[in-house]
Amino acid sequence: MTDTTSNAPSGPLKGIRVLDLTAVVLGPLATQMLADYGADVIKVEPPEGDMMRANGISQHPGMSSIFLAVNRNKRSLSVDLKSPEGVAALRALIPQVDVVVHNMRVAAVERLGLGYEAVAKLNPKVVYCAATGFGQDGPHRDKPAFDDIIQAACGLVGVGSAGREQPDYTPSLIADKTTGLAVCNAVLAALLHRERSGQGQYVEVPMLETMAAFVLAEHMGGMTFQGSAVKAGYPRLLEGGRKPARTRDGWISMLPYTERHWQAFFVEVGQPELAERYSIANRQERNAQVRALYGHLRELSPLKTTAEWMALCEKLDIPATPIYALDDLPAHPHLKAVGLFEDAQHPTEGPIRQLRPTARFSATPTRVYRQAPTVGQHTSEILREAGLGEEAIARLKASRAVAGE
Secondary structure, X not given: OOOOOOOOOOOOOOOOEEEEEOOOOHHHHHHHHHHHXXXXXXXXXXXXXXXXXXOOOEOOOOOEHHHHHHOOOEEEEEEXXXXXXXXXXXXXXXXXXXEEEEOOOHHHHHHOOOOHHHHHHHOOOOEEEEEEOOOXXXXXXXXXXXXXXXXXXXXXXXHHOOOOOOOOOOOOOHHHHHHHHHHHHXXXXXXXXXXXXXXXXXXXXXXXHHHHHHHHHHHOHHHHOOOOOOXXXXXXXXXXXXXXXXXXXXXXXXXXXXXXXXHHHHHHOOOOOHHHHOOOOOHHHHHHOHXXXXXXXXXXXXXXXXXXXXXXXXXXXXXXEEOOOHHHHHHOHHHHHHOOEEEEEEOOOEEEEEEOOOOOOOOOOOOOOOOOOOOOOOHHHHHHHOOOOHHHHHHHXXXXXXXXX
């Protein structure tokens, strides 16, 4: 059972304070990484809470599985940003923070008086990061953006549906999560610049541009070269070849990759002549036959059980793994050995299973030191830290400008 009785962070960002104005998944994942690294992340929520509190599996209203997964190690401040008094209370915090992150549309955050210029007047050294749907110098700057929309717009749906009659989305919030990683990276880079120069700055991380670059890293293809008649795309992926292989009792991902792998593989299955048929010794000729080559592997794979193939691949140092379902992952031998899944006690949800921070730091170790909060769980303590007295806090609560404990 993970010990979270101490709320003291120990990661490399200990001492950094983040005002988190994000919601759903993109922003909360980014700020959770900052929190995992030791930052004091103040999650600002409306009185009804982040909408993701209702998505996923819940034992109690407002504490869903997805919310728990992307909001650990944070404190919750519940503020009604439609209330001038609530915005004023929030502005009292701004001089005390190092980072402000939001994923609202820029026009909306400007109307609240929490745009970059307004925030920088209160705190000139602030690192202010806007996670937008579209870059603000383009015609789509004011359009709404969600994961599905960005998957479709960035080419991911197109490339993932090549050869299919009907396009489909990737069954993962991949645009939100990938952009969340980019937000975290950008904030860290801006903090490093501030450490060296003393300067804060405005940072923009747009979803569409981030995901288009993500997809095109391997798929630029002929677009790379001016005047090329070759289309975009990485043929090895688009033309297929590598697929999960059926075994006698299940499925396996098996990837002979090098000449040595293929030579040894064909010897072990008793068909050494296949090495010559598929020109294994010549990488270009081998790549030209990749669909037939991996197709032949899938013809052979039902001859052995998954365990037998795994033993053979281990012997030949060929990359391979059984196909794991989501519910199987806690039993994955490697994930068990490294303790990725932890049993913990949540103050309101009772015994839960969670994932530990994945990055390891030798000098500044990270851990889950605070469970995902209830709505407004830390409102009073955060407002006290902003310099508000008990009477002022009581008035804000009475007017419903803020909510929570």
